[in-house]
Amino acid sequence: MAGGADSCFLGFDFSTQQLKVIAVDGNLEVIVQSSVQFDSELPEFRTRGGVHIHDDKLTVTSPALMFVKALDVLLEKMRNAGFDFSRVKAISGSGQQHGSVFWRKGARQTLNHLDPQKHLHLQLQECFALQDCPVWMDSSTSDQCQFLEAAVGGAQRLADITGSRAYERFTGSQIAKIYRSKPEEFSETERISLISSFASSLFLGDYAPIDFSDGSGMNLMDIFERRWSQVCLDAAAPQLAERLGDLTPSAAVLGCVSLYYTERFGFAPSCKVVAFTGDNPGSLAGMRLQEGDLAVSLGTSDTVFLWIRDPRPSTEGHIFCNPVDCGAYMALICFKNGSFPRERIRDECAGGSWERFSAALRSTPMGNHGNLGMYFDVMEITPPAAGVHRFNAEGQRVSWFEQDVEIRALLEGQFLAKRVHAEKLGYKILAGTRVLATGGASSNKDILQLWRQKQEHRSPRRSETLQNLSWPSDPHQELKRFTRR
Numbered sequence: 001m002a003g004g005a006d007s008c009f010l011g012f013d014f015s016t017q018q019l020k021v022i023a024v025d026g027n028l029e030v031i032v033q034s035s036v037q038f039d040s041e042l043p044e045f046r047t048r049g050g051v052h053i054h055d056d057k058l059t060v061t062s063p064a065l066m067f068v069k070a071l072d073v074l075l076e077k078m079r080n081a082g083f084d085f086s087r088v089k090a091i092s093g094s095g096q097q098h099g100s101v102f103w104r105k106g107a108r109q110t111l112n113h114l115d116p117q118k119h120l121h122l123q124l125q126e127c128f129a130l131q132d133c134p135v136w137m138d139s140s141t142s143d144q145c146q147f148l149e150a151a152v153g154g155a156q157r158l159a160d161i162t163g164s165r166a167y168e169r170f171t172g173s174q175i176a177k178i179y180r181s182k183p184e185e186f187s188e189t190e191r192i193s194l195i196s197s198f199a200s201s202l203f204l205g206d207y208a209p210i211d212f213s214d215g216s217g218m219n220l221m222d223i224f225e226r227r228w229s230q231v232c233l234d235a236a237a238p239q240l241a242e243r244l245g246d247l248t249p250s251a252a253v254l255g256c257v258s259l260y261y262t263e264r265f266g267f268a269p270s271c272k273v274v275a276f277t278g279d280n281p282g283s284l285a286g287m288r289l290q291e292g293d294l295a296v297s298l299g300t301s302d303t304v305f306l307w308i309r310d311p312r313p314s315t316e317g318h319i320f321c322n323p324v325d326c327g328a329y330m331a332l333i334c335f336k337n338g339s340f341p342r343e344r345i346r347d348e349c350a351g352g353s354w355e356r357f358s359a360a361l362r363s364t365p366m367g368n369h370g371n372l373g374m375y376f377d378v379m380e381i382t383p384p385a386a387g388v389h390r391f392n393a394e395g396q397r398v399s400w401f402e403q404d405v406e407i408r409a410l411l412e413g414q415f416l417a418k419r420v421h422a423e424k425l426g427y428k429i430l431a432g433t434r435v436l437a438t439g440g441a442s443s444n445k446d447i448l449q450l451w452r453q454k455q456e457h458r459s460p461r462r463s464e465t466l467q468n469l470s471w472p473s474d475p476h477q478e479l480k481r482f483t484r485r
């Protein structure tokens with residue numbers, strides 16, 4: 001696509017807590033950034049952290065219409081700030097992985113004929129068979145997971161096909177749950193999108209295909225053949241293939257923006273819509289990760305991922321199709337207790353201030369005098385454990401730490417877990433391994449200090465150098481006391 005300072009490209013991120021956009025020029029310089037925070041800027045949806053946690057504490061959803069309204073608000077913010085949409089050559093972006101949107105029969109017609117005089121959210125309010133989208137934080141589908149694994153011949157067999165054993169948040173089990181618990185809504189459903197393909201559908205004015213990378217997070221796709229796995233589809237729900245539509249490469253050009261955007265905002269009719277993908281695959285592409293690098297994303301969730309050529313799916317962690325190179329893969333481990341416990345402990349131990357939180361990290365030594373903690377505020381994914389677990393230097397369980405010790409224990413525990421689980425999966429973290437950090441908490445240099453070696457930190461947002469940190473001599477020993485697998 002044409003480069004140069006005059007061209008401009010928009011990248012959107014439909015994430016858990018907010019909708020973000022950046023505009024880059026043809027030299028990849030960021031020229032505009034903006035965002036809409038769901039909780040504070042769209043209070044009518046009454047979310048906390050962008051989600052609704054239901055009474056069972058396991059079901060977690062976000063309103064479909066909130067994402068749509070966020071796009072209305074964001075584009076208007078940009079227009080009011082004088083952004084020239086006519087310069088935009090192409091749009092793409094990412095979405096939180098695994099979340100799903102259930103479009104009601106007739107929604108395609110509405111998407112095809114959007115009225116440029118009206119807000120999107122007013123036109124699409126009747127378009128969803130389910131008002132609330134299951135999102136990646138949901139862990140309510142254990143029964144469906146068991147059923148899916150049994151249907152294909154076990155957890156390892158499912159991983160051999162789809163790259164992962166059955167996970168509660170993966171879309172296949174979520175669809176199976178809706179099919180069984182809400183049969184009317186399911187039969188009213190004309191198309192199921194991931195959050196990413198839902199976002200590209202909004203720009204395209206038509207249903208957009210699911211891309212290979214984000215499609216790998218569903219337990220429904222054969223990641224080696226890059227097509228739906230019939231045995232997995234059949235285990236989830238009937239006539240699923242037609243409800244899911246086609247799959248597409250992650251960098252495919254899907255078409256041009258719909259008339260709605262040219263007429264309402266002045267986009268050029270030639271502005272391309274490139275497939276959206278999952279936020280982690282999007283980070284891999286955006287960080288220009290290379291083979292041998294390790295990426296750590298510190299967003300609402302924490303993830304560790306790397307580029308691999310020779311995938312060996314196992315019953316821990318995930319293998320996704322690589323969004324950049326169709327012959328490659330990415331391996332990923334996801335930790336649900338990322339930003340939320342950091343924010344909780346910041347509020348409890350640092351008066352709500354990241355600056356005081358950082359000062360506590362600076363004032364405590366590496367290794368925290370042997371004090372170690374695991375903070376699973378909600379049921380963790382890796383490992384599947386819950387609760388807060390603190391141990392003193394003698395390995396005895398304790399019920400509290402001094403505030404500064406608590407802050408360091410949280411961070412060291414989070415990073416130890418990343419390292420231990422990555423090594424368990426066979427990832428080699430060698431002296432020369434580059435560790436690249438991204439996500440909201442990567443703006444905090446004192447958090448980045450916690451990584452093990454001097455590493456180059458190269459995120460799209462920042463370019464810093466990580467300093468030394470030595471780890472407790474045997475992290476496996478430290479962790480195996482309280483991780484279940």
Ligand code: ADP
Nearest residue numbers: 015016017018299300301339354439440441444
């Ligand atoms: P997501 O894309 O999942 O919505 P982001 O990658 O944008 O999340 O990260 C948002 C998170 O970044 C916030 O929830 C907040 O906890 C964290 N964050 C922002 N600034 C800091 C900071 N200075 N120190 C630590 N964490 C921070």
Ligand code: XUL
Nearest residue numbers: 096097136279301303334
């Ligand atoms: C990855 C995962 C999370 C979401 C967060 O498997 O569940 O990282 O993508 O947005």
